[in-house]
Amino acid sequence: MTDNGTEGRGEGDSPETVTNENTDPRSAQDTLPHSDESEDTTGEDLDDDLSTGQGEGAEDASSSSSSDQISIRERLQSQGSNSVFADKDLVRPETIIDEDRIVGRDEQLERVIDNLRPALDGSGLPNMLLNGPSGTGKSLIVNAVCKQIIDLCESQNIRFGVVSLNCERPNSLDQAVYRLVRTVADDVGVEPGVPQTGVSTDQKFERLYELVDSYYDSVIFILDEIDLLVGPYDDNAFSSLLYQLSRAESLGNIQGSVSVTALTNYTHFMEDLNSRAESSFNPDDIFFDDYDANQLRAILENRRDAFKEGALQGDVIPLVAAFGSQTHGDARKAIDLFRWSGEIAEREGSDVVAEDHVRTAQEKYDENRTLRHVNGLATQKKLALYATAAVQHFADDPPEKIPAGVGYNVYQFIAQSIDSEDHNRETYVNKVTEQKTYGILDYERRGRGRGRGVHMFFSLNEDPEALINTVEADSRIGSIEPEMIQSVVNAQLRKFE
Numbered sequence: 001m002t003d004n005g006t007e008g009r010g011e012g013d014s015p016e017t018v019t020n021e022n023t024d025p026r027s028a029q030d031t032l033p034h035s036d037e038s039e040d041t042t043g044e045d046l047d048d049d050l051s052t053g054q055g056e057g058a059e060d061a062s063s064s065s066s067s068d069q070i071s072i073r074e075r076l077q078s079q080g081s082n083s084v085f086a087d088k089d090l091v092r093p094e095t096i097i098d099e100d101r102i103v104g105r106d107e108q109l110e111r112v113i114d115n116l117r118p119a120l121d122g123s124g125l126p127n128m129l130l131n132g133p134s135g136t137g138k139s140l141i142v143n144a145v146c147k148q149i150i151d152l153c154e155s156q157n158i159r160f161g162v163v164s165l166n167c168e169r170p171n172s173l174d175q176a177v178y179r180l181v182r183t184v185a186d187d188v189g190v191e192p193g194v195p196q197t198g199v200s201t202d203q204k205f206e207r208l209y210e211l212v213d214s215y216y217d218s219v220i221f222i223l224d225e226i227d228l229l230v231g232p233y234d235d236n237a238f239s240s241l242l243y244q245l246s247r248a249e250s251l252g253n254i255q256g257s258v259s260v261t262a263l264t265n266y267t268h269f270m271e272d273l274n275s276r277a278e279s280s281f282n283p284d285d286i287f288f289d290d291y292d293a294n295q296l297r298a299i300l301e302n303r304r305d306a307f308k309e310g311a312l313q314g315d316v317i318p319l320v321a322a323f324g325s326q327t328h329g330d331a332r333k334a335i336d337l338f339r340w341s342g343e344i345a346e347r348e349g350s351d352v353v354a355e356d357h358v359r360t361a362q363e364k365y366d367e368n369r370t371l372r373h374v375n376g377l378a379t380q381k382k383l384a385l386y387a388t389a390a391v392q393h394f395a396d397d398p399p400e401k402i403p404a405g406v407g408y409n410v411y412q413f414i415a416q417s418i419d420s421e422d423h424n425r426e427t428y429v430n431k432v433t434e435q436k437t438y439g440i441l442d443y444e445r446r447g448r449g450r451g452r453g454v455h456m457f458f459s460l461n462e463d464p465e466a467l468i469n470t471v472e473a474d475s476r477i478g479s480i481e482p483e484m485i486q487s488v489v490n491a492q493l494r495k496f497e
């Protein structure tokens with residue numbers, strides 16, 4: 001039924017397993033048909049803690065410790081027999097579903113098919129940018145097409161390589177290239193041939209090209225969450241990676257055809273590319289828009305058989321779809337909620353999933369949403385959001401709405417204090433306004449009276465203190481004295497008045 005050949009990421013966490021770590025609920029797959037990573041964090045479900053055997057008596061996990069205590073074995077067995085699930089993999093976002101379960105997306109599917117068809121006759125492959133909010137099917141569509149191309153190529157003795165990288169993981173260009181080397185090496189069953197440290201990034205690129213050239217006739221690099229590839233001293237590591245990979249074919253570093261396909265949620269991504277990358281990357285831009293409640297409903301209906309027959313009460317799917325469409329029509333969220341609802345039902349010993357289980361799952365999701373989202377942001381976005389929240393948090397007289405100009409000056413001060421590159425005002429504003437998609441804030445432009453121009457203002461939908469604490473816990477910003485930030489905020493607000 002399903003090809004669950006990919007690893008997971010943090011997104012599969014059940015609501016109770018979310019911690020103050022980077023558990024941004026986004027998904028991707030590494031190389032098809034297998035993965036290259038070992039740090040698998042997915043699949044932690046609500047019932048996992050029942051089987052860990054922690055605490056007293058854990059060492060004697062296979063037998064009953066006393067007559068009135070239910071053994072771990074019995075609990076495991078009873079959990080299985082009570083399960084509301086028939087095929088739980090179908091409601092894990094990382095599972096690559098069969099194409100007959102894909103709902104809509106005909107236009108995007110067509111474009112990706114047209115672009116990758118040349119792999120079948122060895123002609124040139126274009127670069128692509130798959131752009132759209134989280135959970136709108138970008139990974140699903142490109143991987144579904146690649147899966148078919150791999151099969152077709154195999155039958156014609158053509159070697160088509162699918163080399164995927166989730167750019168959220170590596171912390172530098174160097175690490176990203178090393179991971180690509182490792183992914184190809186694993187796929188073709190050879191040693192990476194370069195050490196992780198001690199050699200230059202150029203040497204790693206050379207090894208990557210050598211492997212690709214030796215083992216593939218054509219290749220697609222799928223770079224998921226491309227905008228998150230930033231290094232500690234290089235906010236533009238994503239540009240460097242796109243620049244190098246997209247030139248590899250024309251420079252003759254790779255003889256076969258190459259498609260560099262980048263996936264991002266960030267609508268202004270191309271504006272952040274440096275000019276070198278912009279001129280060499282040049283992708284076919286394919287947009288993935290939000291799902292509405294009806295589409296989410298259809299997506300869930302197509303996975304109804306994840307549950308045992310009769311285990312879903314009538315209102316469950318419409319309610320999960322309605323919750324899923326509340327933010328921005330994220331299919332991953334809807335699928336997570338669907339699974340969590342089932343897990344909550346199981347926990348309560350119920351053999352049917354009811355509306356109440358869905359509501360409990362949604363409450364737990366909301367509790368952790370902001371934390372997960374902010375933790376998963378790239379450093380520069382965190383910085384921009386932090387500076388904006390700081391205006392409200394540190395002001396002696398907090399403004400109802402945060403003037404973008406004030407936020408930008410605070411942003412510059414913070415970036416310089418921690419030796420981070422500071423971007424221009426437009427980029428700061430873009431990074432902050434993007435957070436509207438995730439419900440973190442709203443913005444508006446309004447005049448300040450005659451002759452005083454039109455200004456952009458932000459209003460936070462989240463507690464500024466919670467945002468500040470989350471970013472501080474996860475970055476160098478925490479090292480700046482709060483009094484310093486406070487005095488900059490108040491001085492800038494006075495200047496604005």
Ligand SMILES: Nc1ncnc2c1ncn2[C@@H]1O[C@H](COP(=O)(O)OP(=O)(O)OP(=O)(O)O)[C@@H](O)[C@H]1O
Pocket residue numbers: 025026027028092093094095097101102103104105132133134135136137138139140141224263264265288299331332335
């Ligand atoms: N049109 C669809 N039909 C069926 N399932 C879908 C559809 N779109 C998305 N899904 C499911 O939703 C989940 C998230 O999709 P996917 O990983 O492709 O999103 P994405 O746009 O790549 O998100 P992100 O940008 O966060 O990585 C997956 O489990 C996928 O199978």
